[in-house]
């Protein structure tokens with residue numbers, strides 16, 4: 001499994017609800033946590049690893065030792081939002097790019113966990129921000145869609161460099177062309193479940209920093 005870079009088509013693909021919580025989903029969640037920690041992230045959405053489903057993982061501490069802060073949100077619905085504040089955000093699909101994003105301070109969210117239990121709660125502060133960033137992912141949005149034009153201008157060159165890196169990965173055969181990827185996403189979405197033995201890439205994921 002690998003975190004996909006912008007503009008991998010999964011990042012804009014309309015994710016569908018998870019139909020069943022099975023071993024393939026549980027295994028994907030474990031791998032997503034591992035990738036998230038490896039990349040020093042605090043949240044990761046399913047479509048960021050090429051899975052077109054409505055779930056994401058978070059650990060606001062970013063600390064793999066703090067398992068008690070790990071949470072999985074499956075088929076989440078944000079039903080209310082209150083307040084507004086600016087805070088800097090980054091994204092594992094747009095590495096090393098940061099910008100201030102305005103978001104509600106407090107949300108009410110309803111979601112299932114890995115045990116299939118649904119829970120509705122109010123969340124505020126940093127965790128609410130992380131959740132809204134990940135929720136945006138499964139809706140097909142990136143934080144760069146939520147910033148002002150002048151902020152976007154400041155990071156535009158960096159976004160192009162990330163895009164270039166993704167196109168290079170495609171040219172090297174790590175990924176299919178956009179159309180092929182979209183077809184595969186549509187098949188997975190129609191099945192409504194994570195395929196057993198799912199791999200983000202066509203080739204085995206290269207070791208980090210391998211040239």
Ligand code: ZN
Nearest residue numbers: 090091092093
């Ligand atoms: Zn992100």
